[in-house]
Amino acid sequence: MIGNAIGVLFDGVAYGSLLFIIAVGLSVTLGLMNFVNLAHGTFAMIGGYVCVVLMSNAGVPFLATLPVAFVAAALAGLVLERLLYQRLYKASPLDQVLFSIGLVFMSIAIFTYYFGASQQPVSLPSYLRGQVHVAGLDLGIYRLFLIAIVALLTFALQYLLDRTRFGSQVRASVDNATAAAGLGINVNRVFALTFALGSGLAGLGGGLGIDVLGLDPTFPLKYMVYFLLVVAVGGSGTIKGPLVAALILGIFDVSGKYYFPQIGGFVIYALMVVLLIIFPAGLYGRRA
Amino acid sequence: MIKLIGRTLVAGAFAALSFAALAQDTIKVGVIAAFSGPFADYGSQIEAGMKAYMKQHGDTVAGKKVELITRDTKGPAPETAKRFAQELITRDHVQFLAGFGLTPNAMAVAPVVSEAKVPMVISNAATSSITTKSPYITRVSMTIPQIAEPLAQWALKNGIKQVYTVVADYGPGIDAETQFTKTFKEGGGQIVGSVRTPLQNPDFSAATQRVKDAKPQAVFVFLPAGQQGISFMKSFNERGLADAGIKLIATGDITDDHVLEAMGEPTLGMITAFHYSSAHKSPENEAFLKAYAAANDPKVGAPNFMAAAGYDTMHVIYEVAKKLNGNIDGDKAMAAIKGMKWTSPRGPVEIDPETRDIDQTVYIRKVEKVNGKLANVEFDKIPDVKDPGKK
Numbered sequence: 001m002i003g004n005a006i007g008v009l010f011d012g013v014a015y016g017s018l019l020f021i022i023a024v025g026l027s028v029t030l031g032l033m034n035f036v037n038l039a040h041g042t043f044a045m046i047g048g049y050v051c052v053v054l055m056s057n058a059g060v061p062f063l064a065t066l067p068v069a070f071v072a073a074a075l076a077g078l079v080l081e082r083l084l085y086q087r088l089y090k091a092s093p094l095d096q097v098l099f100s101i102g103l104v105f106m107s108i109a110i111f112t113y114y115f116g117a118s119q120q121p122v123s124l125p126s127y128l129r130g131q132v133h134v135a136g137l138d139l140g141i142y143r144l145f146l147i148a149i150v151a152l153l154t155f156a157l158q159y160l161l162d163r164t165r166f167g168s169q170v171r172a173s174v175d176n177a178t179a180a181a182g183l184g185i186n187v188n189r190v191f192a193l194t195f196a197l198g199s200g201l202a203g204l205g206g207g208l209g210i211d212v213l214g215l216d217p218t219f220p221l222k223y224m225v226y227f228l229l230v231v232a233v234g235g236s237g238t239i240k241g242p243l244v245a246a247l248i249l250g251i252f253d254v255s256g257k258y259y260f261p262q263i264g265g266f267v268i269y270a271l272m273v274v275l276l277i278i279f280p281a282g283l284y285g286r287r288a
Numbered sequence: 289m290i291k292l293i294g295r296t297l298v299a300g301a302f303a304a305l306s307f308a309a310l311a312q313d314t315i316k317v318g319v320i321a322a323f324s325g326p327f328a329d330y331g332s333q334i335e336a337g338m339k340a341y342m343k344q345h346g347d348t349v350a351g352k353k354v355e356l357i358t359r360d361t362k363g364p365a366p367e368t369a370k371r372f373a374q375e376l377i378t379r380d381h382v383q384f385l386a387g388f389g390l391t392p393n394a395m396a397v398a399p400v401v402s403e404a405k406v407p408m409v410i411s412n413a414a415t416s417s418i419t420t421k422s423p424y425i426t427r428v429s430m431t432i433p434q435i436a437e438p439l440a441q442w443a444l445k446n447g448i449k450q451v452y453t454v455v456a457d458y459g460p461g462i463d464a465e466t467q468f469t470k471t472f473k474e475g476g477g478q479i480v481g482s483v484r485t486p487l488q489n490p491d492f493s494a495a496t497q498r499v500k501d502a503k504p505q506a507v508f509v510f511l512p513a514g515q516q517g518i519s520f521m522k523s524f525n526e527r528g529l530a531d532a533g534i535k536l537i538a539t540g541d542i543t544d545d546h547v548l549e550a551m552g553e554p555t556l557g558m559i560t561a562f563h564y565s566s567a568h569k570s571p572e573n574e575a576f577l578k579a580y581a582a583a584n585d586p587k588v589g590a591p592n593f594m595a596a597a598g599y600d601t602m603h604v605i606y607e608v609a610k611k612l613n614g615n616i617d618g619d620k621a622m623a624a625i626k627g628m629k630w631t632s633p634r635g636p637v638e639i640d641p642e643t644r645d646i647d648q649t650v651y652i653r654k655v656e657k658v659n660g661k662l663a664n665v666e667f668d669k670i671p672d673v674k675d676p677g678k679k
Contacts, residue, residue: 004501011493018491109324116587117328119515121550131528140493140526211522213490214515218326222488257485257494264494265457265486 007137008255014143016250017150020243022209022223023230024153025201031236032161032174033194035089036096039103040202040227041220045111047073047203048215052120062125066207073203074196081195086188104220111217120215142211149208150243153201157239170194174237229268233275235282244283248275314353315609315616318376320369320397321387321411323360329546330389330594331360334411336584337591337598338386340576341606343583349606350614357382366396373397377404383616384409386601389594391415391459398422405618407625409604411597414460416677419645424618426625426644428600428637429593430563432460433467433677435539436510438650438670439561440471443506443537450478451537452504454495454520456511457484464510464539467676480504489516492523499534500527506535509542517542521554535559540664543655546592548662555655555662563648564593564634567663576633593634600632604639636671645675 026040047069054060054068080103088096128145131138161167172180173190181187206219213223229249234241249268256267275283319338321331338356347354357380359372369388376382377400385401385408388394394413398421401408410418410427416434419425443451451472455461461484469479481502483495499507507529511517524536540562543555566577576599580591604625609616611624626641637648652668 004497007497008494011491011497015491015493112324112328116589117324117326117332118589119518119547119550121552123552129526131526138528142526212519214518216326216515222326223490226490254491254494258497261483261485261495261498265489 008258009251010137010139011143012251012254013247014140014146014250015254016247017143017146018209018212019226019230019250020150020246021146021153022202022205022213023227023242023246024157024239025198025203025205026227027231027234027236027239027242028157028198028201029195030231031234031238031242032170033089033191033198034174034236035085035195036093037085037100037198038097038224038228039100039107039220040198041222041224042104042107043073043077043199043202044206044209044223045107045215045217045219046076047206048210048219049111049115049120050203051207051210052122052215056121062128066204069207070200070204073206074200077199077202078192078196080199081192085195086191089191104224107220108217115217117217120210122210122215124211146208154239154243161239166190166193229272231282233272233279233282235279235284238284241282241284245275313351314355315349315384315605315614316355316357316380316382317384317386317605318373318380318382319356319358319387320361320372320376320385320393321358321389322363323358325362327363327389329589330412331358331387332588333546333592333594334387334389334598334601336580336588337411337595337600338602339583340579340591340595341599341602344575344579345602345606349609350612352609352614354602354605354609358387361390361393364390364392366392369393370396370400373400377406382406384605384621386605387411388413391418394418394425395421398425401425407608407616407618407621409601411601412594415463416675419643420678423644424622426604426622426639428604428632428639428646429597430646430648431675431677432463432510432539434648434673434675435561435563435650436464436467437471437676438673439508439537439539439652440468440477441475442561442652442668442670443508444472444475444477448506448535448537449476450480450504451506451508452480452499452502453482453508454499454511455482455484455509456487456489456516458487460512461510463677465508468508468510471676485511487512487516490519492520493527496520496523496527496529500529500532503532504534506537509536509538511538511542517544517547518551518554521551521558525554530557537561540565540593540653543653543664544592545664546590546594548655548664549590552662556657558655559652560655560664561650561652562593562664563650564596565651565653565664565666566591566596567653567658567665568634568651569666570631570633570635572631573633596633600630600634600637603630603632604628640674643675643678645678647672647674649673 029037050069050072051065054065173187234245253268257264323331389412391413401424402422416431455465540560545566629638635649649671650673651666653664656665
């Protein structure tokens with residue numbers, strides 16, 4: 001019984017890690033830059049397809065495709081930011097929503113045209129499959145791998161935003177673009193790079209997520225709720241917020257489905273409502 | 289008022305229809321299905337199967353040219369499907385309606401074909417009751433109970449007495465669970481537990497862990513093809529359920545031939561019941577596969593049961609046209625369809641004269657590697673299965 005509870009907790013943390021991985025990029029673009037970027041999933045999808053194409057057509061090993069997925073999605077983000085997104089920074093949230101949802105539908109059509117509507121095949125290398133037995137528990141190797149990636153990502157992002165010059169430039173530009181520009185910060189460049197970072201993280205998440213979430217052209221729409229859930233509950237402007245939110249949601253979702261399967265699918269949404277009532281700005285929200 | 293005028297116009301158009309149809313030298317088939325959106329594969333598979341038939345048998349029958357007119361419902365959209373059906377009948381004067389990947393769309397069109405007396409051939413939608421909604425509906429695909437019943441019987445015959453059921457929480461999932469549970473219990477089996485998972489469910493760790501805890505002999509699964517099936521299989525393997533001696537049995541849509549390659553090795557050894565496998569060994573199936581490859585862009589992908597149903601849809605239409613010398617009349621067409629027998633790529637089939645639903649062999653298959661590719665290899669069969677939903 002206790003063993004089961006620990007097993008469920010582990011699965012919950014692993015699921016939470018996955019939620020965090022696919023949503024962390026959004027906590028950069030939406031959370032830091034305040035841009036309601038519903039097209040987050042599009043960048044994740046770009047990363048995913050880069051992984052799949054490299055693996056199945058060029059025989060590149062899975063782990064080596066992940067950095068490429070990051071770079072490809074970041075580049076796509078950079079181009080779109082310069083061409084389109086930057087024109088809407090000052091626009092109302094509704095305009096941003098309409099613009100980015102339009103982008104989602106366009107990306108779905110484009111990917112369907114080139115890759116077809118079906119699921120893309122992916123198989124993980126054998127050293128990431130199966131389970132290891134630790135102290136009487138069966139732990140999925142890929143789940144352990146996801147948890148490790150999340151620990152690394154959190155640390156790296158936290159360091160980047162809190163301790164580096166680039167991080168302070170980002171925070172300054174977001175808080176007051178005019179003042180930041182007056183101090184000699186190239187606000188446009190900072191925004192472009194930040195957006196590219198968020199998109200790159202989305203691409204990385206897309207690549208890491210294929211094994212669990214699958215990959216087809218409707219990906220950006222199918223998982224949009226999950227990205228938004230994590231960032232909304234976590235609160236904008238931090239990395240810690242979405243991490244805690246993702247872990248809480250993951251643990252409650254898995255244990256809800258395990259102990260009360262009849263209402264299992266409902267738990268995650270009920271929890272979101274409760275958390276948002278208690279913390280309207282999110283768990284670690286900076287702005288009320 | 290406007291609605292009333294509209295109705296009158298539609299009714300008038302229906303009345304004029306039979307004359308219009310006689311005067312035509314083409315046979316027009318309206319194909320209503322999803323060609324974009326999450327169910328885009330449904331439409332493209334059905335159409336690809338229809339094209340394969342026309343490639344093989346030529347595009348003229350009884351001296352008339354056959355023309356397909358496709359309409360994209362983009363997904364479950366009953367109102368849209370109904371409007372398309374009305375437009376196709378009144379404006380394009382189609383003599384047949386076909387396609388219908390999804391139940392709600394088929395249901396919505398039923399009253400339209402009843403009124404217009406246009407034969408409607410269901411190429412996929414699998415809810416048992418559809419054919420009872422109009423005397424002008426026939427089906428060449430299958431129903432979910434038709435697959436679930438023989439699977440339960442096969443499991444019992446092969447010493448499986450305790451089963452855990454896992455189904456997606458939506459209409460077809462519940463149909464599958466209900467029929468399987470009924471047949472399995474009647475045969476002396478025991479359902480040790482059941483769980484319904486949400487339709488959008490990226491993570492099956494909780495469900496598979498529950499199954500593992502209950503230690504049944506087998507788990508019966510019904511999930512929509514594609515991502516859900518893949519996720520479940522991965523979770524099933526990762527958690528070592530097979531090593532714990534738990535067999536996985538399912539209806540064949542989970543190892544759909546179209547997505548089987550994408551699902552990959554986790555599917556190896558999976559036992560499913562279904563009416564069609566592209567690995568079926570028969571000259572009819574070989575001819576179908578050849579015509580499919582010749583008629584379609586390789587991007588359409590590997591053919592599955594929906595493509596085979598599209599092929600059979602055209603067979604029914606061609607046979608009716610031959611019998612009626614190209615002069616299609618709704619009532620005569622339905623009379624010709626009832627009791628029609630032929631050898632389909634899937635094996636011998638017959639349209640049941642009572643229910644207008646298809647009677648066919650259900651095969652038990654196992655996923656194996658054949659020439660380096662994954663395939664559903666048939667190893668047992670239950671012949672002449674009628675839809676138990678109408679018994």
